[in-house]
Every structure is written in C-alpha cells, then in structure tokens.
Amino acid sequence: MTSSRSGSPQEPARRRGRGRRGEQLMVPRAEFESYYGRPVIKAPSWEPRDIAGYFFLGGLAGAGSVFAAGAQLTGRTTTATAMKVSSLTAVSLSAVALVHDLGRPSRFANMLRVFKPTSPMSVGSWLLSVYGPAAGAAAASAVTGRLPRAGAAATGAAALLGPAVAAYTGVLAADTAVPAWHGAHRELPYLFAASATAAAAGMALVVGPSREAGPARCAAALAGLAETAVTRAAEHRLGMVAETYREGRAGTLLRAARVLTVGGALGGALLGGRSRGASAVCGLALLAGSACTRFGVFAAGVASAQDPKYTVVPQRERLGQKT
Numbered sequence: 001m002t003s004s005r006s007g008s009p010q011e012p013a014r015r016r017g018r019g020r021r022g023e024q025l026m027v028p029r030a031e032f033e034s035y036y037g038r039p040v041i042k043a044p045s046w047e048p049r050d051i052a053g054y055f056f057l058g059g060l061a062g063a064g065s066v067f068a069a070g071a072q073l074t075g076r077t078t079t080a081t082a083m084k085v086s087s088l089t090a091v092s093l094s095a096v097a098l099v100h101d102l103g104r105p106s107r108f109a110n111m112l113r114v115f116k117p118t119s120p121m122s123v124g125s126w127l128l129s130v131y132g133p134a135a136g137a138a139a140a141s142a143v144t145g146r147l148p149r150a151g152a153a154a155t156g157a158a159a160l161l162g163p164a165v166a167a168y169t170g171v172l173a174a175d176t177a178v179p180a181w182h183g184a185h186r187e188l189p190y191l192f193a194a195s196a197t198a199a200a201a202g203m204a205l206v207v208g209p210s211r212e213a214g215p216a217r218c219a220a221a222l223a224g225l226a227e228t229a230v231t232r233a234a235e236h237r238l239g240m241v242a243e244t245y246r247e248g249r250a251g252t253l254l255r256a257a258r259v260l261t262v263g264g265a266l267g268g269a270l271l272g273g274r275s276r277g278a279s280a281v282c283g284l285a286l287l288a289g290s291a292c293t294r295f296g297v298f299a300a301g302v303a304s305a306q307d308p309k310y311t312v313v314p315q316r317e318r319l320g321q322k323t
Contacts, residue, residue, distance in 0.1 A: 050101035052298040055169045056291045057094035058128075059196030060203065061087040062165030065135060067200045069159035070215065071208075072152075079208030079216075080155075081142040086203050087158065088139040091132050091165075098128075120172040131165050134158040166196035173301065180244045180304035181297075187234035188297070194230060195293045197223035198261050202286025205268055205279045213279055217268040220286055224265035227293065228258065244300040244307075253296030260289030 068083035099105050112129060116122040134157040141151020170192035174185035181188060197219055204216035231254070235242035244250055264285030271278040 046298075047101050048295065048298055048302075050097045052295040054094045054097040054101070055173075055192065055298070056199070056294040057090045057097065058169055059166045059192055059290065059294070060199040060287075061090035061094060061135065062131070062162035062167075063193075063196040063200035064090065064203060065131075065138070065155075065158035065162035065165075067204050067216065067219070068138070069155050071204075071212065072155055074215070076208070076212040076215075079204055079212045081139075082207035083200070083204060084135070084139040084142045084155065084158075086207060087162075088135045091128070091135055095128060095132065120168060120175045124168045124172055127161060127165055127168060131158060131161040134161065163193065167193040173297070176301075178301040178305045179241045180238070180300040183238045183241050184234040187230050187237070191227060191230045191234065191293070191297070194223050194226040195257075195261075195290045198227060198265070198286045199290035201268075202264060202283040202290070205283030205286070210274075210276050210279050213268075216283075217265075220265040220268050220282075224261045227261060231258075240309075241304055244303040245296070248299070248303055250296045250300035250303055253292045253299060257289045257292035257296055260285045260292060264289060 064083045064087035068080050068087060071077070071080035071083060099107075111122060111125040114122065115126055134154045137154035138151055138158050141147050141154065167189040170189035171185075173181040174188045176182060184191075201216045201220035201223060205213050205220070208216065231245075235245055238245070245254055264282045267285065268279065268282040271282065
C-alpha cells in the first residue's frame with residue numbers, strides 16, 4: 001500500500017527545483033527609480049556663460065602659448081607676438097569669468113590657501129596663478145622688446161603649462177557626478193585639448209600673416225580630426241547618456257561645432273594660403289566651433305543631471321553587468 005505523501009523518487013528533487021524557481025520569482029529584480037521623477041543629483045549651479053566661457057578662454061590661452069613658443073622658435077615673430085597677446089587676453093578674461101561665477105574675488109584667493117593634488121579645482125587654481133604671470137611677462141616682453149631673455153624664459157614656461165591649462169577643465173568637469181561628464185571622463189580632457197588646439201589655430205589664422213600660417217593650418221586639420229574621433233568615442237561609451245550630446249540645445253551647439261570646425265579646417269587648408277581675408281574667415285570659424293563645443297558639452301551635462309533617467313538607467317545597466 002502506497003502512502004499518499006509518497007511519490008516517485010524524483011519528486012523531492014522536482015519540489016526543490018520548483019522551490020528554487022519560486023524563490024527567484026519572489027525576489028524581484030532591483031529597479032532604480034527617482035523620487036516622484038525628480039532629479040537624482042543636483043544640476044550644476046554654474047552660470048553657463050561664465051563657466052563654459054571660462055572653459056573656452058582657458059583652452060584658447062593654454063594652446064595659444066604653445067603656438068606662440070613654436071612661432072618664436074621658427075622665426076614667425078609677428079605671429080608669436082600676436083599669440084602671446086592673445087593668450088594673455090584670453091587667460092585674463094577667463095579669470096574674470098571664473099571670479100564672476102564665484103561671486104567674490106576672495107573666493108579664488110581662498111582656493112590657493114591649500115594645494116591638493118587630488119582636487120582638479122585646486123590644481124587648476126594653482127595652474128592659473130602660475131600660468132597667468134608667465135603669459136603676461138611673455139606678452140609684455142614681446143610688445144615692448146625689453147628683457148628678451150626673461151621674455152624667452154616666460155614664453156617657455158607658459159608653453160610648458162599651456163597644455164595643462166587647456167585640458168584640466170575637462171578633468172574638472174569629469175570629476176563631478178554629472179552623467180554626461182563623468183561618463184566621458186576618459187575622453188573629455190582630450191576633447192577639450194583638441195578643441196583648444198583648433199581655437200588657437202584659428203586665432204593664429206586671424207592675427208598672423210598668411211605667409212606664417214602654414215603650421216596653424218596643419219594644426220587645425222589635425223585638431224578637427226582628433227575632436228571628431230574623440231567625440232564619437234565618448235558617445236559610443238556613454239550609451240544612452242549620449243542622447244544628451246545629440247538632442248536639445250547641446251545637440252544644436254555640437255552639430256554647429258562640427259560644421260564650423262571641419263569647415264574652418266578644410267577652408268584653411270585649401271584657401272588660407274591664397275587670401276588674407278579667407279584665412280581670417282576660416283580662423284573665425286575655428287574659434288566659433290571651439291566655443292560651440294565647450295557650450296555644447298556644458299549644456300549636455302546640465303541636461304543629463306536634470307533628467308533622472310540618465311542617472312538611474314546606467315545604474316541598472318551596471319547592475320545587470322555585475323549579475
């Protein structure tokens with residue numbers, strides 16, 4: 001006689017299997033949601049005109065100092081002097097924009113009380129405080145013709161610090177929790193450096209004589225290629241967050257940046273050597289393209305912080321990859 005509670009030898013195993021499957025169904029997959037659809041993080045409180053302008057002007061100054069040193073070494077003295085003055089003007093305006101956003105000049109001075117290598121803001125503040133006087137001394141010596149040795153030393157110092165000044169703002173933005181910036185932390189400094197190079201090349205085409213503009217035209221072409229490649233790499237790695245680089249105000253600005261940068265670089269390569277006016281127009285296009293890149297990246301960051309899906313969905317994707 002068979003007991004009603006007994007069954008086939010495989011029955012306990014099937015029950016245990018159903019139990020395991022039941023436990024999996026009873027533990028729902030983790031979902032990330034924001035509270036009533038509100039932003040998960042606080043959007044940057046920086047003023048776009050001040051900080052995006054600070055990004056652009058700082059990049060123009062830093063890359064311009066490298067161009068100035070190169071022009072000085074190769075005997076392009078007119079371009080060298082003009083680029084030194086341009087870099088001094090740009091770094092001065094960038095400092096004004098930064099202080100205006102901070103609200104009081106004393107706040108910038110307070111950032112110099114401590115040097116913190118792990119803080120991009122601290123490193124950047126010290127970079128500006130050292131680079132600015134070097135750029136000023138180089139420009140003053142070039143314009144007045146006095147103290148040529150000191151001017152040459154200042155030109156070299158500004159050129160050495162220039163790449164860091166041009167790129168550190170990309171590190172500064174990527175060090176935040178803003179999805180469109182932090183997600184592109186590998187590419188953003190290179191993007192800013194390429195954009196700064198395009199801007200400095202454009203300035204050289206505007207202020208320098210056509211006969212001295214050959215290196216600037218080559219640099220503009222290389223910078224345009226680099227900027228396009230880095231932007232595509234960043235968008236590929238950002239996944240759905242890359243939508244913020246293609247849509248809205250940011251998308252409009254970045255599309256305009258690509259057209260202006262590529263058009264300015266191609267125009268400079270094909271027409272820049274023929275006409276002073278054509279060279280200047282191409283240079284202005286490169287400058288405008290670089291400015292659009294900085295303002296576009298800034299707008300993408302704000303958009304990604306304001307929409308919670310760009311914060312919670314990447315978290316869900318990372319959880320899926322881990323499981």
